[in-house]
Amino acid sequence: MDPLTLLDIPSLLRAEDRDIQSTVERYLADRVRPHVAEWFEAGALPREIAGELGRLGVLGMHLTGYGCAGASATAYGLACLELEAVDSGIRSFVSVQGSLSMFSIWKYGSEEQKREWLPRLASGEAIGCFGLTEPDFGSNPSGMRTRAVRQGGDWVLNGTKMWITNGGWADVATVWANTDDGVRGFLVPRGTPGFSTRDIKGKLSMRASVTSELVLEDVRLPESARLPLATSLGAPLSCLNEARFGIVFGAVGAALDSFRVARDYAGTRVQFDKPIAAFQLTQRKLASMSLAVGNGMLLALHLAGLKERGVLRPEQISAGKLNNVESAIAVAREARTIFGANGISLEYSPLRHANNLESVLTYEGTSEIHALALGHALTGIPAYR
Template sequence: MTDMSDLIGIESLLSPEEISLRETVRSFVDTEIKPNIAQWYDDAVFPMEIVPQMAELGLLGMHLKGYGCPGKSSVEYGLAAMELEAGDSGLRTFVSVQGSLAMSAIYKHGSEEQKTEWLPQMAAGTAIGAFGLTEPTAGSDPGAMQTFAKRDGSDWILNGAKRWIGLASVAKLAIIWAMTDDGVRGFVVPTDSPGFVATPIKQKLSMRASIQCDITLTDLRLPESAMLPNAKGLRGPFECLNEARYGIIWGAMGAARDSYLTALAYSQERLQFGKPLSGYQLTQEKLVNMALEINKGTLLALQLGRLKDAGTLQPYQISVGKLNNCREAIAICREARAMLGGNGVTLDYSPLRHANNLESVRTYEGTDEVHTLILGNHITGVPAFR
């Protein structure tokens, strides 16, 4: 069947292995996620039962090598993220938090003992991880974090609060970033530690089929071995954030594509004034504009993926993708919702659900404003963050 979202033969730029993986994940989304996502979203539940299936498909830490991880390419990871987010942003976010944030923190910055203990469990989905960086008063400015870790003999004592932490209430471990007398450091925190409390955030208008939590840390005692030895300063968490931002570049295009295809199908079936909506010039203009941005955004994601696999991707280039693709995706989803008329505000159709989710995706891992300033700094050489 002709893919009406690929106008310029992007598929010809993919290898047979990449296409095969994409189709495997797409089939999983079509059979396991799409028939159920409206109910999960309405009920505001994350379907824990799909975690073993995701692990079996090799979606957890899929771009990491060794320690039981799948060892796939960055492009393959991106394609998987795109297909998952065509199902729902919240389910792609699970894979991102687990693999790009929590597992990457251990993989990039952990000791050999930490890697050996945790990464195989996390790749198998038997241990879920969280990533605690954002605080109630420190989102875009993590350098202002108030969570503090102080020495007590050979131990560390953590006190503070984190907010909007994905998966924390179902996690077995959390990567907690805290200020110390020696700057920002990361810690592997078992969530059954005395003093660790994770409380799910309720009444969300976005990411309803996902889990985000408040965390409180009260005199939480950790041994020296809990510290990530190779993460010093904000560079540690930022390197993990860039992994997550990369996945978002692809994922946002998945949400946009699903919304576009939903609007296209609806316009071909819905009759108004005696002919299908698709037969009207205004409708065709909207569909064309959506398709153009999806093709451009997917090409951008693929180019950044090739650079990442070559080891030459720069942080500012990730900002290009995150800023552009989130901005365009949310506009596409909103336009698709409008094309559905009143039916578009129900969960019978995906665009408004995608648009609501993208409000979160657009905010986390760097807002539009933050990525604009990163790019402005690169272009002009003048930092304008303050």
């Protein structure tokens, strides 16, 4: 039994959503899980994964039209759960592709931009990234220094973006820049003169993922490259909420996998002539982890229901991300202790999950910022400054 069956959570799911979850789980078990520890150690991810995930139908799966599946919010969340149960880097690729790059075009792009990019991004033929964070501006994106200036009928962009997932692979980057009229979004295709990327090496987390710096030096773009419906900082923030929703489920996946491998190990590891699963302290650890996973899953499903009804609010997403990521890190660390010294080996997943979750805790809103978002909602007083 695991934390989900303990609470009979599968009975809460629609059959079509369970089918999508099972399809994603089978693909990952066959193609990704056997290799992900090697990719993590090598600090690399095979590019052909993009096409495979496109054929699986998970890239932009919650969007409609233009080759996207139009799946439910719950189905998308369950896919994120299965992806992150294997590795946060895999889920991050899918989140950035679908909920940041594709969503920004789907929500704020012109019809021509949608037709040009969305089918290719959905299939994995093209890869996208989302350039908002800068070296000196993460939690305060309104202070971004990247600037877009009108010159005749064109725009000229200068600036630097940092910690950009998929950046080194991206065929198109959604780049956010300050203008005289506020924040605007631009589609920057790879190969545009003045646009370059540099992959970030030496990571201790998210190693099975491409993370890059974007550099824009007098990048000249036509007016047709601007996202016409993105007219304020609210546009990129709404994209981040789409991605954060996937994290709410993804974190549960990392915690669930950590629990499962620790439980299985405890049943076979013998000390003092009996499996360590028979000891009270180990059972207490497993019980506490199971409660954290089950509670996180119930919260995720509740938020999915709100999203499907069109009433999900940003502070509710903050509650989900803050709770589930912090809980998942605690579960992964506790699970690692059950393995003793063996737990630091890549043979077992909990410490890899814990390392990855350190990044998840920070990106798309740090835990501190999400706590302040909740404080703002609860008191009516913004304490960001």
